Amino acid sequence: MIFFPNLYKDELLFSALARYFKYSGDENKKDFMLEIFNSSSTCASTIFPTNLKNLCEKLPSPNAYSTDYIINNHTLLPYYSPFLANDRASKLRETMKNEDGKNIFMKSGRTASTVKNEKKLKYCLSCVDEEKQTKGECYWHRSHQIEGVKVCPIHKTWLVESLIPFTERKHKHEFISLEDSIREADLSSIDINLKTEFKHFLYVAEQTEHLLNRSFKPLGLENLKNFYTSKLNKRQLVTLGGRIRWEKLIPKFNAYYGKQLLETLDSYIYPNKSDTWIHKLLRKPRVSCHPLRHILFLGFLGETIASMVIQIDTKSYKPFGDGPWICLNKAADHFHQPIVTSCVITRDYKSGHPIGTFSCSCGFVFSRRGPDKTFNDQYKIGRKKEFGIVWEDKLVELALKGLSLRKMADLLGVDPMTIKKKLTIKVEHKQSNNSFEKEKEEKKQNYRNQWIKMMIINEEETIKDIRLQNQKVYMWLYRNDKEWLKINSPTIQKGNRNNSVLKVNWKKRDADMVARVESIVSNILKEKKPLIKVTKNEIGRRLGILSSLYKNCYNLPMTLKVVNQSLETTEQFQERRIRNVVREMRKTNPSIKEWQVIRATGLKKKNAVKLKRVIIREIYGMN
Incomplete structure (x- = not known):
């Protein structure tokens, strides 16, 4: 060069x-x-x-x-x-x-x-x-x-x-x-x-650009799985025993992006499936998953590539020591006992120091800036993020005893203004709950009436056919009134269940393809600019079944036979190219030279010698 x-x-x-x-x-x-x-x-x-x-x-x-x-x-x-x-x-x-x-x-x-x-x-x-x-x-x-x-x-x-x-x-x-x-x-x-x-497409584009321009080393399939599980645990999508709540996770994920977007990105997860890409992502890692799906899952978790890399990198670094950690909820019976098992470490964007967020089973969530340098550091709270049900029940109990704000604040480990604010929210929340419950009850009765009406109109149909009449009614009852829906639904007849997998009629497809192959080969031979060789790949592309010609060829015997019979050898294609070039040259030049044909067809020297008789025959019209 x-x-x-x-x-x-x-x-x-x-x-x-x-x-x-x-x-x-x-x-x-x-x-x-x-x-x-x-x-x-x-x-x-x-x-x-x-x-x-x-x-x-x-x-x-x-x-x-x-x-x-x-x-x-x-x-x-x-x-x-x-x-x-x-x-x-x-x-x-x-x-x-x-x-x-x-x-x-x-x-x-x-x-x-x-x-x-x-x-x-x-x-x-x-x-x-x-x-x-x-x-x-x-x-x-x-x-x-x-x-x-x-x-x-x-x-x-x-x-x-x-x-x-x-x-x-x-x-x-x-x-x-x-x-x-x-x-x-x-x-x-x-x-x-x-x-x-x-916004979702922009997020995918930005995370893709971040991956390309940082050259990260492999993060480790086990590390990725543990990171995702910890984030799901924070969203209460993991049981205390460590099992993923699939029945909640999958609908939430699909709803976050929408079915059309996920289908466009080949990542929609069909309900009731137990071996999807998201299962492979969150179970014991055996295979790698496409980066696009990692990005989509990160978006659902509210994370980015940058935040994930930081948290995975800091996983081996233990600025707060090994768990379990001490619970600092003064309202709990286990106050100052080491029962906290969840500690998520992030970095302070200003100072770069690690920040640990501790979540206890009692619902109390607090954080502090690390690392812990002394024994007493484990008893410090930087910020209380959530108080939890145990703390709030204790607040109500103390309020009913008529204690002062200052006394309650001392017993619960907060300032008096926090007590006042929480009690005000409790009163407003109770009033709001009463209104909400009444509205929900009315809504439930309305949907029940609609479902009963649909049952009467379609009394001979299965539950699948009835639900298609109004998916909204069925889904609301399924999510909010499942036991009633189960009792008030027709019995599913096993014999009427349709197979979810559509079987291909290969015999019919084979017969249909044979005629199409002959037509396609004829079209290829008629095309002049550019001249295209009749190959298996070209026929398969035009048929739209290129992969099937290789992967499912045993299901298409007649098609494969016609395809193989129609293929052009390299020599046949070169002869056709010579004929085409000579035919075009005759339109403007009655006197054609042999070297002109060789140059126009782009033949290599050894091929030109081999096909010399064909060139002469086409130039002079000889048999």
Whole structure:
């Protein structure tokens, strides 16, 4: 290489190589691959480029970059690394440096994930305008290409989808620059419901950008699971025995984002399923989970990548010693006894000191700044966050005895104004509760009446059919009046249950596909610009069943037979290309030379010799 363009901030390596390909003027894609990677078989990968060691060795010295620098700043590996096992992340990095990448998706866990790849490369119009003014050209950003990223994290605007496929390109050795791909933006196709969830998409984009630009080391699957469990415990979504309350967690998670958004991100969790991605995330870790799902779960917990990393890093550091810790609730019988088992450590953003938040089973929650330096530090309270039911019951008991505010404050360990405020809230809360209970009772009776009416109208239907008449009524009763609903519902007939898994009629699909294959092959042969070879992949893409031709081929015997019979060999494709070129040249040039045909078809020397008789036959019209 005589020169190589400078890599821009957040630029995908694919983008930099596309710019270099454009500048070099090289028209042969395989020759270009041979020049930069020392291998003509290396693919133009957008996710995990390989053979980077060969690339770095060929770079001119003023522009030299190390392999680790390119991986950390211009590939998508930093997005996946924190959520992989340590040895797997290291092997993945080594593969990108030295190998051809045949098993790289298997090592990263992408092939097992149900989160689908983005279909097209994306870009931000604001980024394009800004870069053209400052740099004179625009480029593909790596933070725009991640699954689930629909918004630019810098300009907070919707991304535009280009026409360039993200992975399944026809020409796997082709690099395409953003400059050659910009089209008129059409954002009107974005669903109005998704626009209302802009804040969630922005959160995903910002957390993705944070992952890419910090190069975190693997956080440890066990550490991640323990962190999530501790956060769920704080939300009372974990039992005292450590069991996840799935019946509450899953509906809360789905409701937080909404079904449409989660389905768009391939992460909706269907109720009553017991082996979903969220189960794998929170049970004993055996497999890695897609980073997008970690981000979604963090958002649900009210956390960020930054806050999670800080708390996981501080887990081995014990500024408050080992638990259990002392409860400082003066209203409890266990006051000054070591029964507190929950201590969440965060950092003071001003001083950087650790802050411990202690939660006791009596409901008393307090915090203090650490670390503890002396024995007496464990008896200090920095801030009381929640008093709990035990403390509040004691307050009511003391108030009924007619004690003064000061005396109650001394017995409960607070100041008199806190006592006064809490007693006022108690009175207001009692009045509010009475009103709320009355309103809830009226609402319950209304929903019961509606359900009874639906039962009468649909007396011969199952509970499933009745609930579809009005999902709102059923769900409210299910959540708030479950026992009554159970008694006042029709008995489900086992024989009428539908199988939730739809079975594919492979025989019918096989017969339908045979006719379509013949039509597709005919269309491919008729296309002139560009001329496309009849391959199994091309037929499968146009049929929309590419994966089935490989994974379920035993279910499609007739289709597979017709496909195999229709395939073109390389020599047949070259002959068709020669015929097409000669036919086009005759329109403008009656006298055609042999060398002109060879140049126009791009045949290599050995192939030109092999096909010489075909070229002569087409030029002179000989049999």
